[in-house]
Amino acid sequence: MAGPLGAEVFLSVLCAEGLTVVEVPGWRTWNRNAKGPWGALHGVMIHHTVTSGTARTVEICRSGYEGLPGPLCHGVIAKDGRVHLVGYGRANHAGLGDPDVLRAVIAETPLPRDDEATVDGNRAFWGFECENLGDGEDPWPSVQLEAIERVSAALCRAHGWGAGSVIGHLEWQPGKPDPLGFSMDGMRARVAGRLHIPVPPTPPTPTKPVVDLSLLIRAAQHDPDQVGTPVSYPGVRIVEVALVDEGLLQKGYLDGHYGWSTRTAYSAWQESLGYRGRLPGQPADGIPGLATLARLAKKHSFDIVA
Incomplete structure (x- = not known):
């Protein structure tokens, strides 16, 4: 369990992990907090967007669409590996999910089958939408997969979590297929490996003479x-x-x-x-x-x- 990091810390931990971050104007205060709580946080959830074109994808994830207002995630991971921050706070990304899955994420134990949708996931997870058509044929460039790995590892480091705190939407809510095209078990293995790689310390802020x-x-x-x-x-x-x-x-x-x-x-x-x-x-x-x-x-x- 962890509280939100704060927008500036969130940004800094992503940058410290070597990610290229694009700040969409207003992301720090764009959220759904008026509709419900955000936190305590328990993990990172990965999605695919079923869209093509980075600019269009970012705008949809920021603004949402009829029946589902934005933000639809905290960050969009584009095919070129850049992470576009679109919101900070409660986001419409996870929906209702399985309480047994949540307990397994918290304990970092193997995930059970998701066969219920009764627990609010929007309050409990960081959410990242990944630019992909989600048809099983649209490729996942290596730079994009590495960015997913780095994003997940960055937030796990910041909260003191292990790779077991990273899940896909398809592991949370019955009937969801995303992300389609790579294995979440494989991604967790990548995250676990990255967590063993120390992050270079942030250079100290130069002091004034x-x-x-x-x-x-x-x-x-x-x-x-x-x-x-x-x-x-x-x-x-x-x-x-x-x-x-x-x-x-x-x-x-x-x-x-x-x-x-x-x-x-x-x-x-x-x-x-x-x-x-x-x-x-x-x-x-x-x-x-x-x-x-x-x-x-x-x-x-x-x-x-x-």
Whole structure:
């Protein structure tokens, strides 16, 4: 049993599994939640669409048709392997099914024959429609089958399920034939194999560079005419890059030392914000203060330590 992942997490786990995802506008809030609950979730259900043409298939699965409003699934797996997200929440895909099948999915035990239709499947399963005519002759390209495998594995990973939580519509509701053209036992074996392949960790979000205001002031107050090594630290260069981007400092003076060129450029930045020197007609001092540095940091994506 598991609660919904949240739309952004759902998207991220599919992408992490190496899938190409197409976001249909509005998918995050398109659902049938007003008509009934969604969750707890117990598995992933695979369907075929009995349609041809990806654009037409996606539109039908998003909007539905007379007598069955959309969304008809959460995602459409096209023949080229791309996954088109059409909805998030309760979707009209599973209908009523067999309670014994649901218990087997939850326990991840062999599925019994589906001979009842008394349990709401729309609340209990993720649903994916796969572009196929469903006549037993329309081929299933290898990239599409791999996408079904990856989608199923991605959601099993996210919820801590095994491959036994992946079923076909034909295993849930009496009289349903889908998906026709490949074996669900074979697909579960593929999913089980993929679950043993680690997913590369998501690269950490790059952190913003940080400028220590006290060290920056110390560097800025250093007298450039004083004999000795100029006072500097990496934060000076961060500020200089921002001043170059502002067009206030020539790139040739981007050297990490708070010399006269940097100080003059920072003075121009202060004056652009309305600051002036202490005496009439005197330019701004070019020594960074919290207010002016905060404005520069916000504009050029670095943080400051005051």
